[in-house]
Structure formats: C-alpha cells, structure tokens
Amino acid sequence: MNQFRRNPVTGQWSIILEEYDIKELIATKHVRKRIGEKKGAGKCNFCSGSEADTPPEIFSIRHNDSQKNQAGWSVRVIPNRQPVLQIFGDLNNRGVGIYDVLDGIGAHELVIEAPDHNLQFPNMELSQIQDVLAAYRERILDLKRDQRFRYVVLHKNYGEGQVEVVNHSHSHIIATPITPTRVKYELMSAMEYYRYKERCLFCDILYQELSDDERVVAANDKFVAVSPFASRSPFEVWLLPKLHETFFEFNNDHPALAAILKDILQRINTTLNNPNYVMVLHSGPNVATGKLRGYWRTLERDYHWHIEITPRFRGFASFDVGSGFPINAISPEHATKILKEEKII
Amino acid sequence: MNQFRRNPVTGQWSIILEEYDIKELIATKHVRKRIGEKKGAGKCNFCSGSEADTPPEIFSIRHNDSQKNQAGWSVRVIPNRQPVLQIFGDLNNRGVGIYDVLDGIGAHELVIEAPDHNLQFPNMELSQIQDVLAAYRERILDLKRDQRFRYVVLHKNYGEGQVEVVNHSHSHIIATPITPTRVKYELMSAMEYYRYKERCLFCDILYQELSDDERVVAANDKFVAVSPFASRSPFEVWLLPKLHETFFEFNNDHPALAAILKDILQRINTTLNNPNYVMVLHSGPNVATGKLRGYWRTLERDYHWHIEITPRFRGFASFDVGSGFPINAISPEHATKILKEEKII
Numbered sequence: 001m002n003q004f005r006r007n008p009v010t011g012q013w014s015i016i017l018e019e020y021d022i023k024e025l026i027a028t029k030h031v032r033k034r035i036g037e038k039k040g041a042g043k044c045n046f047c048s049g050s051e052a053d054t055p056p057e058i059f060s061i062r063h064n065d066s067q068k069n070q071a072g073w074s075v076r077v078i079p080n081r082q083p084v085l086q087i088f089g090d091l092n093n094r095g096v097g098i099y100d101v102l103d104g105i106g107a108h109e110l111v112i113e114a115p116d117h118n119l120q121f122p123n124m125e126l127s128q129i130q131d132v133l134a135a136y137r138e139r140i141l142d143l144k145r146d147q148r149f150r151y152v153v154l155h156k157n158y159g160e161g162q163v164e165v166v167n168h169s170h171s172h173i174i175a176t177p178i179t180p181t182r183v184k185y186e187l188m189s190a191m192e193y194y195r196y197k198e199r200c201l202f203c204d205i206l207y208q209e210l211s212d213d214e215r216v217v218a219a220n221d222k223f224v225a226v227s228p229f230a231s232r233s234p235f236e237v238w239l240l241p242k243l244h245e246t247f248f249e250f251n252n253d254h255p256a257l258a259a260i261l262k263d264i265l266q267r268i269n270t271t272l273n274n275p276n277y278v279m280v281l282h283s284g285p286n287v288a289t290g291k292l293r294g295y296w297r298t299l300e301r302d303y304h305w306h307i308e309i310t311p312r313f314r315g316f317a318s319f320d321v322g323s324g325f326p327i328n329a330i331s332p333e334h335a336t337k338i339l340k341e342e343k344i345i
Numbered sequence: 346m347n348q349f350r351r352n353p354v355t356g357q358w359s360i361i362l363e364e365y366d367i368k369e370l371i372a373t374k375h376v377r378k379r380i381g382e383k384k385g386a387g388k389c390n391f392c393s394g395s396e397a398d399t400p401p402e403i404f405s406i407r408h409n410d411s412q413k414n415q416a417g418w419s420v421r422v423i424p425n426r427q428p429v430l431q432i433f434g435d436l437n438n439r440g441v442g443i444y445d446v447l448d449g450i451g452a453h454e455l456v457i458e459a460p461d462h463n464l465q466f467p468n469m470e471l472s473q474i475q476d477v478l479a480a481y482r483e484r485i486l487d488l489k490r491d492q493r494f495r496y497v498v499l500h501k502n503y504g505e506g507q508v509e510v511v512n513h514s515h516s517h518i519i520a521t522p523i524t525p526t527r528v529k530y531e532l533m534s535a536m537e538y539y540r541y542k543e544r545c546l547f548c549d550i551l552y553q554e555l556s557d558d559e560r561v562v563a564a565n566d567k568f569v570a571v572s573p574f575a576s577r578s579p580f581e582v583w584l585l586p587k588l589h590e591t592f593f594e595f596n597n598d599h600p601a602l603a604a605i606l607k608d609i610l611q612r613i614n615t616t617l618n619n620p621n622y623v624m625v626l627h628s629g630p631n632v633a634t635g636k637l638r639g640y641w642r643t644l645e646r647d648y649h650w651h652i653e654i655t656p657r658f659r660g661f662a663s664f665d666v667g668s669g670f671p672i673n674a675i676s677p678e679h680a681t682k683i684l685k686e687e688k689i690i
C-alpha cells in the first residue's frame with residue numbers, strides 16, 4: 001500500500017508509491033498519462049456520451065430528467081481510476097523508529113466541468129461555472145463527513161501538466177488524513193496573527209490592498225482578486241471573499257464568484273497568450289476530526305478561504321529549488337496593471 | 346532595485362525583480378540563458394584561456410605560479426554578471442503597511458569547478474573535487490564575514506535547467522540577508538527536537554539509518570549517504586558527516602567528502618542514465634549576525650550540516666503544487682537498492 005511519510009527535518013509529508021515503472025520514470029521521452037483526450041475525431045472519456053468509459057459517477061448535476069451515468073449532465077464527478085490514495089482501510093498511524101507513517105488512505109476524485117470537450121472556464125456560461133462551484137461544494141461537504149480526513153484539497157492543472165496531458169476541463173479533489181504542509185503553515189500564520197492583532201490576517205490584507213489599489217486586479221461586491229504582495233511567480237492571483245469566511249463550502253455567493261473567476265481566467269488567457277496555470281482552493285481544514293477541534297480554537301475567526309491561481313510559464317520557472325527563494329520576474333504591481341488593462345503583450 | 350518581500354500568509358520570502366522582459370517570459374519558445382556554453386568548436390567563457398571574457402575573479406585555486414585572471418587555475422570564482430542581488434547598499438529593512446520588505450542586497454557568485462569544459466564530478470580526479478570543496482569553504486567563510494548576510498546558499502543545477510542551459514561544471518553561491526524558508530523550517534525542527542530529546546535530530550537519523558541499513562546508499566569512515574525516509578522525489582540522496590558538525594565550512598575531511606560525493610554522483614549518473622540534478626548544501630546560518638546569536642542558542646548542538654542531491658526527471662515531476670504533497674514514485678528503500686547495486690535500469 002502507498003504510504004504517507006513525514007520527513008522529520010522538513011516537517012513535510014510525502015506520498016511514497018508502492019510500485020511504479022522505473023523505466024518509464026527515467027525514459028528520456030516520457031509518455032505522459034493522457035487524461036480526457038479525444039481519440040481522433042471521436043469523443044474523449046470525459047465527453048457527454050462516453051459515460052460508460054469511466055468508473056460510475058459519485059455525483060452529478062443534471063437540469064433534466066436524465067439518469068445517472070447517462071448523458072444529460074452539466075457537471076460530473078467520478079473516482080480517479082488510478083488513485084494515489086485508497087478509500088478503504090484504517091490510517092494505521094504509527095512510528096517507525098523516529099519516523100512517522102500513515103497508510104495511503106484518502107479519496108481522489110475528478111470533477112468533469114462541462115459535457116462539451118472544448119469548453120474551458122473563460123468561455124463557459126456563468127451558470128455552468130456555478131454548477132461547477134456547486135459540485136465542488138457538495139463533494140467537499142460529503143468528504144468532510146469522513147472523520148479520517150483532515151483536509152480536502154481541490155486543484156486544477158490547466159494546460160499541459162508535467163504528469164498528464166489534459167484537454168477536457170476537469171479538477172482534482174483529494175481528501176487526505178493530513179493537512180498539506182503549505183496549508184498548515186498558512187493556518188499557523190493566520191492563528192499567530194490573530195493572537196497578536198485579534199484580527200484576521202486576510203481581512204487586513206484585503207483592507208490594505210483595497211486602500212493601496214496597486215495590486216487589485218478586479219473586484220465585485222462579494223469578491224476581490226489581488227496580485228499577492230510577495231507573489232512567487234509572475235501573474236499569480238488570489239481570489240478572496242470580501243467578508244470574513246473560513247470555509248468555501250459554506251459560501252453562497254456562487255454567482256459573484258463565478259463572475260470574478262471567469263473574468264480573471266479570461267484576462268490571464270487573453271493577455272498572457274493562454275498559459276498553463278494551477279488553481280488551488282484553500283479552505284479551512286475538516287473540523288469534524290476530533291484533533292482539529294482542540295488545536296484550531298480560533299480557526300473560524302482567523303482563517304479566510306481563498307483561491308490561488310498561478311500561471312506557469314515554460315522556460316522561466318522557480319530558481320527556488322536551489323536558492324530557497326522564488327524569484328519573480330514581474331512585480332505584482334506591474335502584473336496587476338497588465339491584467340487590469342488587458343494589455344496584449 | 347530588486348526586493349525581498351515576505352508573504353505574511355505563507356511566511357515565504359520572494360525576490361521580486363525590478364525589470365524583466367515580459368515578452369521573453371511568455372514566449373512559447375523561451376530562449377534560455379546559456380551559461381558556460383561553447384561557441385562552435387571554440388572555448389566557452391568558463392574554459393581555461395577565456396579568463397578575459399568573464400568579470401575579474403574573486404578567488405581561485407592555483408597549484409603553480411600563474412597569475413590572477415590568467416590560465417593555470419584549478420577552480421575559479423567569479424561574480425555573476427547578471428546578479429539578482431547587488432552587493433552594495435543597506436538592507437533598508439522596513440514595513441509597508443502589514444508587509445515586510447528588504448532591498449535586494451546580497452552576493453551572487455559562480456564557482457567554475459574545472460578548467461576543462463567536459464569535466465564533471467563523476468569523472469574528476471579526487472584532488473580536483475577537493476579543490477572545489479576548498480573553494481566552497483573559502484567563499485562561504487569570506488561571505489559570512491559580512492554581517493548583513495544571514496545565510497549563504499550553495500547550489501548546483503546539473504544538466505539542462507529551466508532557466509539556463511549549463512554545460513561547463515559550475516555552482517552558485519548566494520549570500521542573502523534572510524534565511525531561506527526551507528532552511529528556517531529545518532533549523533526550527535532541529536531546535537525543537539533538541540529541546541525535547543537533548544540529542545541532534547540528524548545524529549538520531551544517522552543512528553537509525555545505519556542500524557536499519559535499508560536506506561544507506563554508501564558510507565565511508567567520515568560520511569554517510571542515505572535515501573531520506575520521506576524522500577520528496579525518486580533517488581533523492583542526502584550526504585551527512587558521521588560526527589556531529591554544524592557548519593560545512595569548518596569541516597576538514599575533504600578527502601572523504603570528495604570520495605563519497607564522486608561515488609554518489611557516479612552511481613546516479615550510471616544507473617539513471619545521466620539525469621539532471623540539483624545539489625544544495627545545507628550548512629548552519631551566519632552566527633556573525635547579531636540577531637542569530639540570541640535566537641539560535643542551541644544551534645551548534647542541534648543542527649547538522651548536510652548536502653541534498655535531488656535528481657530531476659523529465660515528465661514525472663511534483664504533483665505537489667496542486668495537492669500539497671510531493672508524490673514519490675520510487676520508495677527510498679527501492680532507490681537505495683538500485684544505487685547500491687549500480688543496477689543499470
């Protein structure tokens with residue numbers, strides 16, 4: 001079975017796979033896993049009409065009388081056929097000498113975001129994006145009922161990823177028994193800030209950004225999109241609800257969120273020549289698990305959910321593996337100006 | 346001027362460049378910076394005999410009567426012609442509302458590791474590698490005399506990097522006014538472990554690894570090379586001195602270190618078909634800076650310098666940007682077996 005293992009030096013948990021084809025790994029021309037790809041002129045597995053080619057659906061949104069696992073859906077959620085984490089079993093949380101290990105238990109689902117192969121967020125109807133957001137919410141709420149899972153990660157790799165070739169619009173939902181290191185540091189920063197200031201760190205960031213108005217890319221009555229002050233890579237954008245809210249899954253402003261999400265992805269697509277990007281939802285951890293209840297006492301006051309969108313450019317990537325510092329070639333103020341004015345470069 | 350900026354949410358510092366060619370950044374076919382590359386059949390800038398084509402040297406090792414900036418050197422250190430950090434100026438450590446900013450002050454040097462264009466660590470003489478280690482030591486000691494610098498990062502990107510095409514063997518030395526986030530977390534883990542156990546975390550890891558003998562790739566009387574228990578990527582290897590030592594730059598076992606370094610890089614080269622890799626030295630921070638003296642009271646007892654080597658394979662890279670967990674396809678035990686037996690895949 002795959003394992004979660006914690007590095008005691010860095011505090012970071014890795015998922016160690018039990019079996020993998022080494023030849024495939026080190027081959028110069030690596031054959032990427034192709035997901036949601038059309039075969040010739042036909043349909044891909046994710047297309048409406050190919051429901052029988054995927055595992056049975058976990059959830060779908062249908063605005064008509066269509067049946068489960070049949071055409072007629074607007075958004076469809078299926079289990080990943082090759083999950084890195086398996087859903088059945090106990091965590092077997094244990095020590096191996098000084099090390100910490102858990103069995104690779106979790107859920108790995110795919111959200112197919114439109115029935116049409118060629119539809120991406122920038123050209124979707126707002127109602128379609130709202131259906132996607134509703135599917136995200138439903139799956140997160142459901143997965144958080146499982147007390148084994150401390151966190152639910154939702155992320156999207158748009159464009160040609162490093163591991164898979166992606167065509168048909170989809171996102172990954174991964175429920176894990178551990179909070180990812182990055183999220184944990186965020187939660188801790190927010191907690192420390194709250195203890196010191198008795199205010200939410202993100203609310204303070206929003207206040208400053210709206211006053212400065214140098215890094216606000218877009219805003220509507222419910223949401224703000226900003227270039228983070230210390231952005232790690234060019235054109236990174238964060239979307240935050242204006243009013244303090246800890247969990248994405250309790251948010252009800254889907255029309256406003258769909259609108260700003262579409263707007264931002266359209267701006268990125270237009271001004272930057274349709275780059276690849278990673279989109280990650282940062283919502284609060286699962287408070288249903290006993291351990292969280294005690295630790296994150298101020299969680300609902302100090303943490304503020306948001307979405308991080310990071311375009312990925314070929315050729316210029318992080319120097320940070322070596323130096324330890326992300327080097328961002330475009331200042332967030334400059335990036336904001338370009339995205340705001342939709343200046344074609 | 347370039348700036349260090351801290352993200353208050355993640356705690357991470359980025360270096361934000363003042364000016365960069367956006368067109369170059371988003372071009373589909375990005376032209377990489379080519380460093381140390383031969384022009385046709387001629388010599389590259391880094392080759393012996395091309396000394397006039399580089400900025401004047403900061404340091405060199407010469408076993409003959411040759412003059413500075415002339416041929417005859419064994420290892421040569423020069424300033425980076427396009428440094429991301431500049432050496433002159435004050436840090437101007439300041440707040441901008443809730444954010445933290447420092448001017449982009451630092452040093453960025455290149456260590457040219459051999460006069461011959463085609464020589465890489467696996468085929469260097471041990472005496473040549475010892476010269477390289479001596480150059481690393483001298484530069485780190487010298488840079489740490491500057492009280493503005495809290496940390497000196499030494500790293501090497503072998504093979505085709507994402508930002509530059511590298512041919513002639515070289516490493517980067519970057520002195521920074523901030524400890525990189527990754528190193529800081531390491532220092533904090535080590536400190537916490539020491540407070541709890543009154544033993545060095547790394548010494549305990551070494552003890553367990555040598556007893557288990559499942560992840561020890563190689564060892565000599567002074568050094569051990571292990572696959573970390575929770576390695577982040579396939580065939581990651583850490584080199585540690587057997588006896589507790591905080592600072593690389595005070596180590597005198599260069600013959601043994603050169604031998605194990607050459608051995609490991611040779612194994613990686615042979616068994617994995619000459620992959621790209623990143624090598625980073627993790628030594629203690631600069632204790633000459635006033636602030637460190639107080640904070641890291643137990644530093645010399647709890648921190649243990651080491652070298653991290655991470656091969657980078659095309660096609661299979663970190664899923665971690667999205668999921669928050671590095672997924673490692675080859676278990677460290679399996680990787681150890683392959684490297685130990687030098688099994689050609």
